[in-house]
Amino acid sequence: MDNTSTLHLALPAVHTVASATAPVTTLAQPRAFSTSVNPLVFFSILDHYLRRNADQDRVIGTLLGVRSEDGAEVEIKGCYPVPHLESQDQVEVDMEYHRTMFDLHKQVNPKEVIVGWYATGADLNSYSALIHDFYQKEVSSFPAVHLTMDTALTNERLGVKTYISAPVGITSKADNCMFIPIPCDVKYFKAERAGLELLANNKKTENESTTLLSDMDNLEHAVIEVQNMLERVSEYVDSVLAGTVPANNTVGRYLMDTVSVVPKIDAGEFEKMFNSHLQDLLMVIYLANMTRTQLAVAKRLEKLL
Amino acid sequence: MPANKELSAALDIEGSVPIHSVQLDAMVVLKIVKHCRESAPATVTGQLMGLDVNGVLEVTHSFPMPKNQESEDFEGSQYQLQMMRCLREVNVDDNSVGWYQSTNMGNFMNQSLIDHQFEFQQALSKSVLIIHDVARSSMGNLNFRALRLTPAFMKLYKDKKFTTEALAKAKLTFSNILEELPITIRNTALLNALLFELETSDNTVEVSTSHLTTYKNNNSNANKSVLTPSFDMLDLSLDPYVAKNLENLMDTIDDHQQEQGNYAYWQRSVERENKKKAAYLVNRKTENARRAQAGQTPLPNEDVDAMFKFPPEPSRLDHLLISGQIDNYCKQINEFAGPALGKLFAVGELQK
Numbered sequence: 001m002d003n004t005s006t007l008h009l010a011l012p013a014v015h016t017v018a019s020a021t022a023p024v025t026t027l028a029q030p031r032a033f034s035t036s037v038n039p040l041v042f043f044s045i046l047d048h049y050l051r052r053n054a055d056q057d058r059v060i061g062t063l064l065g066v067r068s069e070d071g072a073e074v075e076i077k078g079c080y081p082v083p084h085l086e087s088q089d090q091v092e093v094d095m096e097y098h099r100t101m102f103d104l105h106k107q108v109n110p111k112e113v114i115v116g117w118y119a120t121g122a123d124l125n126s127y128s129a130l131i132h133d134f135y136q137k138e139v140s141s142f143p144a145v146h147l148t149m150d151t152a153l154t155n156e157r158l159g160v161k162t163y164i165s166a167p168v169g170i171t172s173k174a175d176n177c178m179f180i181p182i183p184c185d186v187k188y189f190k191a192e193r194a195g196l197e198l199l200a201n202n203k204k205t206e207n208e209s210t211t212l213l214s215d216m217d218n219l220e221h222a223v224i225e226v227q228n229m230l231e232r233v234s235e236y237v238d239s240v241l242a243g244t245v246p247a248n249n250t251v252g253r254y255l256m257d258t259v260s261v262v263p264k265i266d267a268g269e270f271e272k273m274f275n276s277h278l279q280d281l282l283m284v285i286y287l288a289n290m291t292r293t294q295l296a297v298a299k300r301l302e303k304l305l
Numbered sequence: 306m307p308a309n310k311e312l313s314a315a316l317d318i319e320g321s322v323p324i325h326s327v328q329l330d331a332m333v334v335l336k337i338v339k340h341c342r343e344s345a346p347a348t349v350t351g352q353l354m355g356l357d358v359n360g361v362l363e364v365t366h367s368f369p370m371p372k373n374q375e376s377e378d379f380e381g382s383q384y385q386l387q388m389m390r391c392l393r394e395v396n397v398d399d400n401s402v403g404w405y406q407s408t409n410m411g412n413f414m415n416q417s418l419i420d421h422q423f424e425f426q427q428a429l430s431k432s433v434l435i436i437h438d439v440a441r442s443s444m445g446n447l448n449f450r451a452l453r454l455t456p457a458f459m460k461l462y463k464d465k466k467f468t469t470e471a472l473a474k475a476k477l478t479f480s481n482i483l484e485e486l487p488i489t490i491r492n493t494a495l496l497n498a499l500l501f502e503l504e505t506s507d508n509t510v511e512v513s514t515s516h517l518t519t520y521k522n523n524n525s526n527a528n529k530s531v532l533t534p535s536f537d538m539l540d541l542s543l544d545p546y547v548a549k550n551l552e553n554l555m556d557t558i559d560d561h562q563q564e565q566g567n568y569a570y571w572q573r574s575v576e577r578e579n580k581k582k583a584a585y586l587v588n589r590k591t592e593n594a595r596r597a598q599a600g601q602t603p604l605p606n607e608d609v610d611a612m613f614k615f616p617p618e619p620s621r622l623d624h625l626l627i628s629g630q631i632d633n634y635c636k637q638i639n640e641f642a643g644p645a646l647g648k649l650f651a652v653g654e655l656q657k
Contacts, residue, residue, distance in 0.1 A: 040339050043332040046495045047366075051396040077339070081395040097394060104388050107371040109343070151495065195338050195447050199331050199492055199500060218446040219644040223651070270656050277649060281642055284547055288638040291554070295632050299478045302469065 035074045035145055035162050036187035039196060041118070042149065042160065048081040049120045049151045058121040060084050060131060062098055063147060064105060064112040071142045074115050075187065080105065082117075084131075091127040093134060114138050116145030121152060122159055129177045132165050146179065160184065324362045324431050326487045327451040330355075331496055333367045334449070340369040341407035341439050347372065350421075352385065353403045354392070357431050362486075364435075366397045367405065405435035410553055411637050414630040416622070419482075422454055423462050433486065441637075444546070451486040458482050467620040479628035546641065554634040561627045567619050574616050582613045 041063065052059045065076040080101045085092040102114060117135045119128065128146070135144040143164040150159040163179035188196065233255065239245045265273075333353070340351060349372060355364040368388050393399040403425060406413065413436050425432040438448040454462070457475045461467065472478075492500070593603040 038339065040332070040335040042499055043335050043496065046493065046499060047330070047332045048395065050493060050495065053396065083394055097391065100387065101391055104384060104391065107384055108340075108369045153498065189342055189443075192335060192338050192342065195334050195442070196500075198447050199334070199490065199496075215446050215640055215644045216647070219647060265656065267656070274649070274653050274656075278646075281547075281645055281649065284551065284638060285642045288554075288635040288642075291558075291631060292635045295479070295628055295635075298628070299480070302473060302478065 033072050033182050035184045037076045039188055041076055041079050044079050045118055045149050058119055060119045062114055063116045063118055065115040074145055077112055091130055118147040120149050122150035124179050324357055325360045327362045327433055328489045328491055330365045331492045333364050334490055336367050337405050337437050341437050346409050348407050350404055350406045354398050355402045356398055362402055362433055403432035403434055408436055408438050409440050411438055411633050412553055414626045426454055449488055451488050452483045455481050455484050467622045468618045472621055479625050482629055550638055557630050564624045571619050578613045578615050
């Protein structure tokens with residue numbers, strides 16, 4: 001981040017409300033504030049941005065998610081767009097819409113609560129502070145999270161950043177606040193990862209679309225991938241042995257660990273396991289095919305009736 | 306299904322090319338995956354929205370439906386309308402094109418699903434059903450299927466006639482209740498940018514735990530780079546999956562057996578009635594012959610069919626569905642076994 005010194009000074013100030021009255025509470029929360037984001041959120045934001053009105057240059061929306069018990073960790077799991085209007089001197093957020101949407105979401109997913117809001121565009125302006133103030137009220141005692149996504153691709157990056165705010169000045173005013181960057185990482189689960197991987201596979205293709213793979217194709221992909229990796233590693237090892245590349249102890253240790261993970265099984269034992277497994281599998285396939293044949297026969301017979 | 310007027314009006318504009326494939330937006334894929342995963346193993350459903358363009362059904366948005374929709378039907382449709390209104394406000398295609406359902410190990414062939422899809426296709430002829438298998442997706446390969454009821458089945462279902470005869474006439478068997486459409490997934494350009502971003506990520510703010518490693522380059526970042534290749538596909542523990550699949554298969558076959566029992570029972574009772582009828586007719590004939598000899602008028606011809614009650618043929622729909630389900634399981638096992646064999650031999654080679 002650009003100004004790291006402020007970051008470290010300011011992070012404990014997250015709980016300023018509490019610490020002003022009782023400084024002890026800050027000690028009780030040693031964990032730094034952090035967020036994790038489900039990739040779906042990014043996707044939705046981008047979709048929303050693509051569907052914005054013609055005269056709009058940024059869109060905002062509400063972030064939904066769950067908090068850890070002490071409130072120091074926020075998992076952003078979903079979001080929905082909220083229409084808003086920005087003009088020269090004022091900003092208007094459709095509160096009504098926000099409420100309705102939240103109520104609707106609550107019916108499906110009661111566990112997810114409002115945790116903050118998102119906006120596209122890299123810069124934070126005074127409107128951001130105002131909107132943030134509104135969301136701060138929505139989340140009551142917890143800090144509201146603000147996520148920005150640079151859809152204009154400045155620096156050719158889709159810079160994703162998350163912030164929380166800290167009040168600035170002696171009296172707290174709605175438009176006075178400092179956005180403090182907080183760490184953010186991406187979190188997903190197995191099934192989602194399968195999806196992501198598939199999407200990632202076709203990102204280099206031109207026509208922007210992909211088809212689903214069969215299990216077999218998928219396996220092939222994985223095997224090829226492993227092969228490539230192994231090749232790379234062995235190339236590296238060879239070049240180290242040849243003395244062209246200086247040895248790196250850390251890499252060496254990683255490699256050692258990896259090699260030692262491969263289990264050593266007695267050959268006879270393995271043979272037995274292998275065969276029994278194979279037989280099981282073949283049997284299952286045989287039976288499954290048999291059942292299908294039966295069904296096919298039944299189908300034909302039915303036609304004769 | 307509450308198909309409001311705008312919906313059907315919008316559908317008329319879109320030409321009458323039958324849909325031949327389904328295109329899902331990447332966001333929809335993730336939305337469905339998330340919704341289904343979070344509520345697994347319970348089955349959940351949701352709405353799909355989009356447009357159909359020249360026979361390709363483009364699904365561009367989706368939203369989940371609340372779980373207890375059966376109990377309070379009114380609430381459900383209320384929710385749906387409100388959601389659609391809200392989405393329209395933010396320029397989402399507010400055109401319902403179908404629905405999705407989660408499933409576990411492919412056990413989705415059942416009456417309620419067929420009912421639901423029938424209603425959909427009745428209201429919107431181009432609607433589609435997306436099935437997402439959570440269990441199989443979490444094994445490393447995304448499992449989506451797009452299904453539609455075939456016209457033949459629709460017709461039969463409308464008449465509620467599922468007799469053996471009707472089925473044979475319509476050439477309907479378990480394998481053509483549903484037709485499957487190919488699915489493609491579309492990434493928008495911005496999304497591709499995001500994916501590249503995620504891949505090369507020294508992501509946003511660095512995770513604050515101290516790094517022990519000195520070795521760092523783009524691919525082996527200590528905070529696991531977001532899209533490090535996963536090798537879930539190479540997982541060797543096959544047994545739980547196969548066992549579960551077989552268990553399901555067994556249950557279904559039990560159902561099948563029962564269904565067959567029902568059918569056999571019906572056949573027997575029909576036969577019994579038939580025999581009785583035949584006996585009666587023979588009796589009547591001899592009686593008439595006797596009377597003719599005696600010069601009497603023959604007995605009046607009564608409505609013979611009315612005298613014998615033929616039990617109605619049980620609906621063969623269940624049978625169809627169960628067969629379909631069995632076929633499904635078997636296919637699944639086969640699909641699964643292929644790669645499993647491959648893996649097994651790979652391990653065998655590795656051991657040598």
